[in-house]
Each structure stands twice: as C-alpha cells, then as structure tokens.
Amino acid sequence: KSVLGKRLSQLCGGSFFQRLLTRFTTPEEIFGPLSLKALENDEYLRKTDGFLPTATVAFLDEIFKANSAILNTLLTILNERQFDNGAGLREDCPIRCVVGASNELPESDELDALYDRFLIRKEVLPVSDEGILQLLGMSLPGQSSCEDNRPQDGDECETIFTDDLEDLIKAVSIAADNVAMDDEACALMKDLRTFMREDLNVDVSDRRLVKATRLLKVSAACHGRTKVDPLDCLLLQHMIWRLPEQRAAV
Incomplete structure (x- = not known):
C-alpha cells in the first residue's frame, strides 16, 4: 500500500507524505509544528513544509484511528483542498491523491464522513x-526491484515523471465536461442507489453519487466517448459499497 502511494507520487512529480496514525497521533505530526516566531507575535501558525498540507500525494495508514483533533482539518483538506492555518488563513493544498489504509472499517458515526471522502475502495486480501x-x-522493502523487472536488453529501471500533468488534467477535465449522462445511465444510478438503500441498508450520499458520476464521465472521455457507456459503469463496483462483501451485489 505504501509502495502504491510512492509510485503515485513519482507519477505526479510532487512531494510524498506518509504517516501511521494511532489514537495518540497529534496534529503536529500530520499538519506540522507550531511556529515559535509566530507565537511570539500572538499568531497561531503551523510550519507546514514537509507535512500533509504541502504534499502532492499522501499515504495515511490506519486512517480510521484519526482522533477528533485531526479529523475536521483532514476533512477540509480532502474535500476542499485547503488548510486552515489559524486566524482565518486558508492555504491552498497541492494534494492530488490521498491513499488511506485500514485493517478495520469505521465503527463510529463521526468517522462516516471521512470514509465517504474516499471515492474508490479496494479490499486487499491476504x-x-x-x-x-x-x-x-x-526484493525486500528498501531493496531495488530492477532485477525482477529489467527488460532483456538490460535497460535500467526508470522513474516515471509527467512534466505536463497539469495540462493533461485540464484536457481530461474539459473533455469530461462534454460527456453526457443519458437517460439510461441516470436511471441506472438511481436504481442502484435505491437498491443499496432498500436491499443492503446502505445510504449512498449525494456527494458520493456526484463524484462517482464525474469519474464515469472521465472514464468515457479517456476512451474517446461522448456519453457514459455501460462499460464505464463497471467502475461503480469500486465506489458504491460500504462493506467488502457488498461489492459483488453492486
């Protein structure tokens, strides 16, 4: 899981932030320490360089152990891509992707909002x-894996960087804006939401439906289509369920 986060960071060409959360994790470990110079001037500011607010890709292990001191700020970063750095100062976050991992699903209502922020869900089996x-x-962690994947001609492993990632994201976003959700696709989404609520007792939030629809449009745009196709809807099996055993039903 951590390797996935690191590879995404290499793809995006930005900084990578990784932490293992516990019930005793403090905000300073995630968002950065308080600035002592700012405190001398009666200002409450954090030094965020090298921490989550300045990361491009982040991996948060055991994310559902986040305590209330971390939860609200984390939700703002995930949903609005902004960090509240005291005194009403909102800083834009360059975060592109957050990978969360957990050995257990959230059991308290206060974690439901955090769980809902993660659009794509994947169960990792033993x-x-x-x-x-x-x-x-x-190879063991920390050792090179080039030997296992090196081509026959002996070329070295290369790190993937996308210099024009911003242009690519903008192009895909514009193309997705022009993708239509026809009546059949809209009816499928409506029926799926009803099925999840009535048969599986799972409430699919408006936020999740809107984000899922956006991802379907992105999928269609990347395949050169002008409307969402039933093949795109196969992605819903990774977005709508709450418990892993519900994925097959979706």
Missing part, C-alpha cells in the same frame, strides 16, 4: 497459496 512463492522471491 496473499494466496499460489502467490506466496512469487512474494517470497520479491
């Missing part, structure tokens, strides 16, 4: 008996 041999042959 390694199968067939896959354990491949796992045992992999």
Whole structure:
C-alpha cells in the first residue's frame, strides 16, 4: 500500500507524505509544528513544509484511528483542498491523491464522513497459496526491484515523471465536461442507489453519487466517448459499497 502511494507520487512529480496514525497521533505530526516566531507575535501558525498540507500525494495508514483533533482539518483538506492555518488563513493544498489504509472499517458515526471522502475502495486480501512463492522471491522493502523487472536488453529501471500533468488534467477535465449522462445511465444510478438503500441498508450520499458520476464521465472521455457507456459503469463496483462483501451485489 505504501509502495502504491510512492509510485503515485513519482507519477505526479510532487512531494510524498506518509504517516501511521494511532489514537495518540497529534496534529503536529500530520499538519506540522507550531511556529515559535509566530507565537511570539500572538499568531497561531503551523510550519507546514514537509507535512500533509504541502504534499502532492499522501499515504495515511490506519486512517480510521484519526482522533477528533485531526479529523475536521483532514476533512477540509480532502474535500476542499485547503488548510486552515489559524486566524482565518486558508492555504491552498497541492494534494492530488490521498491513499488511506485500514485493517478495520469505521465503527463510529463521526468517522462516516471521512470514509465517504474516499471515492474508490479496494479490499486487499491476504496473499494466496499460489502467490506466496512469487512474494517470497520479491526484493525486500528498501531493496531495488530492477532485477525482477529489467527488460532483456538490460535497460535500467526508470522513474516515471509527467512534466505536463497539469495540462493533461485540464484536457481530461474539459473533455469530461462534454460527456453526457443519458437517460439510461441516470436511471441506472438511481436504481442502484435505491437498491443499496432498500436491499443492503446502505445510504449512498449525494456527494458520493456526484463524484462517482464525474469519474464515469472521465472514464468515457479517456476512451474517446461522448456519453457514459455501460462499460464505464463497471467502475461503480469500486465506489458504491460500504462493506467488502457488498461489492459483488453492486
């Protein structure tokens, strides 16, 4: 999971932030320490360089152990891409992607809003008996994996950077704006929401439906289509469920 976050950071070409959260994690560990110079001037400011507010990609392990001191600020960063740095000062965050991981699903209502912010969900199962041999042959964390994936001609592994990522994102966004949701696709979304509520007792929020629809349009645009296709709707199986066992029903 952490490797996924690091690779996304390399793709985006920005800074990477990683933390393991516990019930005792303090805001200083996530958002940065208080500025002592600012305190001398009766100002409440954090030094955010190198912390989540200035990261491009972040990996937060055991994210549902976040306490209330962290939760509200984290929600603002995830939803509005802004960080409240005291005295009403809102700073824009360059965050592109946040990968969250947990060994348990949220059990309290106060964590439901945080859970809802993560649009794409993926259950990671233990390694199968067939896959354990491949796992045992992999490089240990921190060691180079070039030997395993090096092409036959001996080329070295290369880090992927996308210099024109901003232009690419803008182009895809404009194309997605021109993708239509026809009556069939809208009816499918409506029926799915009703099914989740009545059959699985899962309330799909308006926010999640809107974001899911946007991702379907992005998928259609990336495939050169002008309207959402049933194939795009296959992505819904990774967005709508609340419990892993509900994915098959979706």
